[in-house]
Amino acid sequence: MEGDVDGTGSDAADTVTYDNMSDEDAVDDAMNEGNSSDEDRNVQHHTFDRALPVKHTYLGMNLEELRGRTFLDDDSYQTIPLLPEPGVVLVPGQTLPLTVFYPPTISMLRRTITTDHTFGVVCVRYATSHPPILADIGTTAEIYAFQDEEETAGFKIKAIGRQRFKIVETQRQIDGNVSAKVRILPEIILGDPLAGASFSSCDKYSKSAKKLKNLENREAVVTRWPSWVYSQFQTQKLMKKLIHLLRHMKIGNPNASFPTDPVELSFWVAQSVPLRDEQKLDLLRIDCAVQRLRWELSVLERCRILCCQKCSSKIAYQRDIFSMSVEGPQGTYVNSGGYLHETVTVYKAKGLRCVSDEPSTEYSWFPGYAWTITECRHCQTHMGWLFTSTQPELRPAKFWGLCRRSLAPKLETGENAEFKPVM
Template structure:
């Protein structure tokens, strides 16, 4: 991880080495007293931002030219809040231009990889999400024009073509992706044949009564155009939603989804935004146009998800059991540091194979009342995130960890016997 990804003021000269940060807390100590509404306001950006009203909804399947903001390690999902601190002149110019128009620009993930034959080390995702600015502040810092922004992810799009302008900004021709909703099964699929409706309900079915039902069914077979009931259930949004909720609750009772919208599209995006996945999996979910298929894919991932590991050395870092929400947005949310680097960060009660390498400070803390220290992988020394310790004794939990999503990858168990493309082969090395 580059230095720009680290918060400032770190002091590694007196670093504290800890091979395992896994000390747990009692259930009583884990009863949160922290106001989870505070991180959603991103108060560390200041309280003097100008609020903008209105909402822009682009026409589905429409092709338009859109300013693109490439962000490394960030895959914006519709419904997510995106905080930005921009100081590069071309980015500042682009956002100002968007605010004067419909306040909307596009966000695409910038993949970083080893140089290819042509020397390219980055690749821009061909899908992204529109971001609509709802809060902004312009400033001058050390003679440099800066702009602070809070935006909301709105609609998915696919890139048809793109070009770089003379000012350095990327403009793309995009198609706004629509959401394909499969209509529910006809009522006749769940209705009993008319001949069976005449049967009176009984408490205990006798052999004679069972024979009567079977005879009625044989004399009134369903039409050849109807599918079996189990087929319809595979595409019933309510049934899939209940399965996703049950699977998440099996992780632990701290992943609360009761407050999430029951609208299938909004719910599917909330799940995509809050699962600790790598960039490739988030982009895959972003490309799925059908809410049913997206929910089915998410259900498969949730059921196979085991833990997550260091993205560089595959050392085990955390387990799904320790995931919890320090924000009303969920266990994963985006935050920006004073260097302008956006971190999509998950919160956990404990981690393993990590070490803290800086003194704690409350400056620019994303969680008011907590001091942060930088956390590294104890095996490869790559930057993982931060340890947050309370600065006030009335706050609980007493400590927790914020792990940046771009520094980890999931360990997904393939129970089918096939080759799951996102499976971390060999799982996480345990020693």
């Protein structure tokens, strides 16, 4: 797929023709037609194979697969090569496709493939003043497939996020690559907060929700805190509440099961919900799944609107988010120029206009759909793409793919509140 180079939409103006204002209403009509009905929101009417985007077939069908899996010891210090990526915050479990043209980076990836297949991905954050700075937190990525072609076609890989790390110090190599000494961050597992006050003779009542609640109330009596305090830190209750909220908001495939492991679920939400870079980095800094789940519940319960990052215009409601992939409603994709876009799929959007002449199927991330570049109608920021079906039997017929870096989650009341981790 093509699109803007830096996510600002500045380059798109040189390569595409802007629609005039009379076309905007037609775009909104096309956006609303067939996308807002209950029939389209019902998963059984979706005929698209959600397993296709995960394969990233636009990279080619002849990628060589790598065997084995690398785990670095928790709390250990490692020296790893870094790949700085603007506007991308990789989390464990997230798929990372790459097309690389820069020779030093290709050399670094080739060396990585011959060793432990592991490198570090760090978000590049642009402050008010340049030069850009690296985040102090990142995630290791393990290469599991690659294709080494001529430089004109690019060096293509598929990797997956594995472990969080904190940068201790960085060093720029002679060839321009960056390596870093990092500390692999451990995952802290919290037990049942009422375990010390529980009675083993009452375990037989644990299968009854009503009896379990009464039992917890009695156990809390012998402690200094009421039972509702402990319930905020009980993993299973947090997971149940979060999954219930995700299903109510229709985030994810209703027919698919959510991760049953609290750590995996916390990272699945982190990669599936359009958060700002700073918010995702805050999540990576949290060492415990319980705290991440509480943080995510706080955000999801308060956030209902997605706005343009630059001008704060309303773009979409969170209830319109849906999954076009088995990995979730948000995925990471790379265009033909090698630029990464974390893209969230929504049924409906407003305040957008198409800026390219004709829909294109070249390098489409969703096989069977053609894409059209879209921008914010108010500030002309590149916002993503409108995908339209090229096959009559494909459902949904149309949907939007919005760039996470171009979105800002806001409260439905319009308050400019910043979300902080729940500690």
